Amino acid sequence: MGVVEEAHNVKVIGSGKTTVVLGHGFGTDQSVWKHLVPYLIDDYRVVLYDNMGSGPTNPDYFDFERYATLEGYAYDLLAILEELRIDSCIYLGHSLSSMTGVIASIFRPDLFSKLILLSASPR
Template sequence: MGIVEEAQNVKILGSGNQTIVLAHGFGTDQSVWKHLVPHLLDDHRIILFDTMGAGTTNPDYFDFDRYSTLEGYAYDVLAILEELQVQSCIYVGHSVSAVIGAIASVNRPDLFTKLIMISGSPRYLNEVDYYGGFEQEDLNQLFEAMASNYKAWCSGFAPLAVGGDMESVAVQEFSRTLFNMRPDIALSVAQTIFQSDYRYMLGHVTVPCHIIQSMKDLAVPVVVSEYLHQHLGGQSIVEVMSTEGHLPQLSSPDVVIPVILRHIRHNIAT
């Protein structure tokens, strides 16, 4: 096993000619894909990994400079593909990993046959001509809450993000993986994500993109999916699901898993 594989807990499951990379979002780890993986095992080679900073990774490996931009994570994705000698893959990215995959595809479009972007956003802050969902003051309060009492912040943020009450299994699951992160790393990662702006890059993404989004999502307003569709450089398609929350693959698997599988199996009609 290579250094990158070990550091990021890379797992390879299933068998088949088609390789699928599953990349999780902020506050989760590869376990967020537990409802999807069984449906892919028979006819796909699945690559799972944890992004650096996730609670399942060694915090000593987290380089605050490297991961102060999303490019650091994109280079990790490319390093994993290189170490595993992957020639081409379908990349499924949730939340921030949707944009991380897009950055990676700009660097190496040959490695990606398509990107499936779930709850992704190129920009979380509102601007005069753009609605991202957050004002700077909202984010400052979020960062302050994380810094002052991380455990309390996790307890409050998890149900808001998932869109359920504290009793739901999905909320408990997200609370667990969120709380597993080292607080200073979680704050740094959140600042990197929420302050980022990758709108300028979208026109350079030429790989076909399948944009999947919940109807109601605390972190990503539904108009963002249309913005992605309009500004990506290659072909794209949007599907807004009747789900609520930022982690629909965890909270509404019965609705979401068939949608993801359909987008994995069908290409955008030319």
């Protein structure tokens, strides 16, 4: 496991050819997907991660300046995709992570085949 994977508590489950990345909303962690994941793992490779400052992430990695904007979270998402060598994914983001996915897809549109946004926060 790489540094980024460890820092964000990354879990990869399922065995499908298509990768689905699930990003949780502000104030939650990846456990919010526990009822959805069983429906996906037979057909998709599912990537779960925690945004910095959520769940069991290491507080030593939190940087107030970096995470004062959504770009910091987007750079984390791109680092996770890079470390896992994901060259295309369906990204499902809730709240804060919806906009994280939008920004990341602007920086690297080649990595995202679809964006699914749930209750996307405008900021």
